[in-house]
Amino acid sequence: MIAEIQAGPRVPEAAPNILEVRNLRKSFGVHEVLKNINFAMRKGEVVAVIGPSGSGKSTLLRCLNQLEPASGGEITIDGLTIRADHQLRRAELMGLRRKAGMVFQSFNLFPHLSVLRNISLPQERVLGRSRAEAEKRAHALLERVGLADKASQYPARCSGGQQQRIAIARALALDPQVMLFDEPTSALDPEVGLEVLAVMKELAEGGMTMVVVTHEMHFAETVSDRVLLMADGHILEEGPSAEVMRNPKSERAQRFLKAVMNR
Amino acid sequence: MSDILSFWGTYLPQILDGLGISLKVTGASLAIGIPAGLALALMVQAKSRFLRWFCLAVVEIGRGAPALILLQFAYFGLPNVGVSLTSFAAAVAALSWSTAAYTSEIIRAGLQAVPRGQIEASDALGLSFADQLRFVLVPQGLRVAAPALLGFAVLMLQASSLAFTIALPELLSQAYIIGTTTFRYMPILCLAGLLYACICIPATLLVGWFERRLARHA
Ligand SMILES: Nc1ncnc2c1ncn2[C@@H]1O[C@H](COP(=O)(O)OP(=O)(O)OP(=O)(O)O)[C@@H](O)[C@H]1O
Ligand SMILES: [Mg+2]
Numbered sequence: 001m002i003a004e005i006q007a008g009p010r011v012p013e014a015a016p017n018i019l020e021v022r023n024l025r026k027s028f029g030v031h032e033v034l035k036n037i038n039f040a041m042r043k044g045e046v047v048a049v050i051g052p053s054g055s056g057k058s059t060l061l062r063c064l065n066q067l068e069p070a071s072g073g074e075i076t077i078d079g080l081t082i083r084a085d086h087q088l089r090r091a092e093l094m095g096l097r098r099k100a101g102m103v104f105q106s107f108n109l110f111p112h113l114s115v116l117r118n119i120s121l122p123q124e125r126v127l128g129r130s131r132a133e134a135e136k137r138a139h140a141l142l143e144r145v146g147l148a149d150k151a152s153q154y155p156a157r158c159s160g161g162q163q164q165r166i167a168i169a170r171a172l173a174l175d176p177q178v179m180l181f182d183e184p185t186s187a188l189d190p191e192v193g194l195e196v197l198a199v200m201k202e203l204a205e206g207g208m209t210m211v212v213v214t215h216e217m218h219f220a221e222t223v224s225d226r227v228l229l230m231a232d233g234h235i236l237e238e239g240p241s242a243e244v245m246r247n248p249k250s251e252r253a254q255r256f257l258k259a260v261m262n263r
Numbered sequence: 264m265s266d267i268l269s270f271w272g273t274y275l276p277q278i279l280d281g282l283g284i285s286l287k288v289t290g291a292s293l294a295i296g297i298p299a300g301l302a303l304a305l306m307v308q309a310k311s312r313f314l315r316w317f318c319l320a321v322v323e324i325g326r327g328a329p330a331l332i333l334l335q336f337a338y339f340g341l342p343n344v345g346v347s348l349t350s351f352a353a354a355v356a357a358l359s360w361s362t363a364a365y366t367s368e369i370i371r372a373g374l375q376a377v378p379r380g381q382i383e384a385s386d387a388l389g390l391s392f393a394d395q396l397r398f399v400l401v402p403q404g405l406r407v408a409a410p411a412l413l414g415f416a417v418l419m420l421q422a423s424s425l426a427f428t429i430a431l432p433e434l435l436s437q438a439y440i441i442g443t444t445t446f447r448y449m450p451i452l453c454l455a456g457l458l459y460a461c462i463c464i465p466a467t468l469l470v471g472w473f474e475r476r477l478a479r480h481a
Binding site: 065094098111113126171 | 378380381383384386387388389390391394398399402403406
């Protein structure tokens with residue numbers, strides 16, 4: 001436990017911003033789901049996004065890689081800026097998605113491809129790597145997530161926790177600048193979720209920039225550098241994890257944290 | 264009984280020739296029609312309104328018109344506009360159209376059954392639209408559609424007997440020719456029926472097996 005108490009910010013203050021979100025808005029019809037979101041992340045930072053159901057956490061994450069086109073504002077990832085009021089060019093969209101890797105709650109592995117192929121195919125198609133190169137990388141990543149022996153299996157033969165670790169390897173194989181996680185452990189039994197969280201923790205320690213939407217308060221508190229607490233499409237509170245989670249300022253945040261901490 | 268068997272024995276080679284042609288027509292129609300059906304299934308979702316309407320017309324005519332009419336049209340109608348086809352080519356053309364029209368609906372349903380998360384995952388990975396179709400949507404959609412396609416293939420073998428009306432010497436025509444020369448329609452039609460059954464029954468069983476297997480993996 002001692003090791004988890006960190007003296008000062010883990011990421012140097014001087015590290016450049018790798019992600020900036022300015023005045024981001026998103027509406028579905030008349031329903032405004034994200035209302036003027038602003039935040040920035042430095043390279044290597046891990047940000048946990050927490051908040052009640054329906055507060056817009058997933059939508060925020062999905063706007064970051066344009067799975068949902070934003071209705072207003074700007075997003076900059078690693079020097080590439082996307083403006084909602086500009087027609088998005090295909091090359092920009094592809095560039096953005098290349099910089100951001102995403103991990104879903106439901107894994108979304110390709111069921112008709114072997115585990116190895118799930119990881120190697122996107123490398124070949126998106127980055128133009130050779131088959132041999134892509135498979136070498138895939139094997140190395142499988143090793144890293146503790147699943148070297150699963151390479152030739154099909155996803156359906158793997159447990160949920162294994163599938164999620166494979167999904168993480170698949171995203172990492174494309175060398176993203178930022179990793180986006182949308183409740184990666186919510187579909188898993190708690191013990192199984194721990195395997196996945198362990199991989200994510202290792203990734204964070206390795207310096208990966210990560211945005212993690214999560215209901216795992218322990219993870220948010222111990223692994224992430226910062227917490228964004230969302231409610232009703234706003235960022236209600238933002239700050240160092242321990243600060244936001246131990247001493248929330250607003251009554252709404254106190255209520256939410258009290259409810260989830262007692263679970 | 265031994266009389267019938269020896270009659271069957273005499274004409275079996277001719278009947279088998281007919282079966283060979285039936286299988287060839289069916290095989291060719293499926294080989295052309297299913298890829299065309301896939302193309303139609305993809306194109307009805309195209310952005311271009313012209314393309315959408317064109318596909319819709321091809322599909323609706325192919326499904327709306329009885330296969331018999333398509334056959335007659337290809338064999339007797341097209342020569343009027345300067346295109347004359349052999350009876351084999353006309354049969355393949357007509358049955359391919361039918362196949363394309365019906366299988367496009369089957370394949371479209373298969374594509375729609377692919378979970379949304381698969382598309383999102385390939386989008387998030389940065390796969391191009393073409394790659395998404397080629398590596399994610401089409402393989403999975405076809406897998407879902409496979410039992411229905413196989414079932415359709417069986418129907419198509421049976422439908423190939425309609426080519427009897429355009430003088431294609433397929434299985435039913437051969438049986439009919441033998442019937443007219445020997446006046447023994449009953450036994451030779453029974454033999455033809457048996458041969459169709461020999462192919463269709465195992466194929467139907469295979470469809471059932473396929474469906475159970477898919478259900479287990481879903
Ligand atoms: N595609 C969509 N069309 C219409 N409304 C949507 C769509 N996606 C999300 N919403 C709405 O946007 C709001 C925010 O949804 P979002 O999924 O971002 O919440 P969340 O914070 O991730 O919630 P949860 O913790 O339950 O995952 C909800 O009211 C939801 O109903
Ligand atoms: Mg969500």
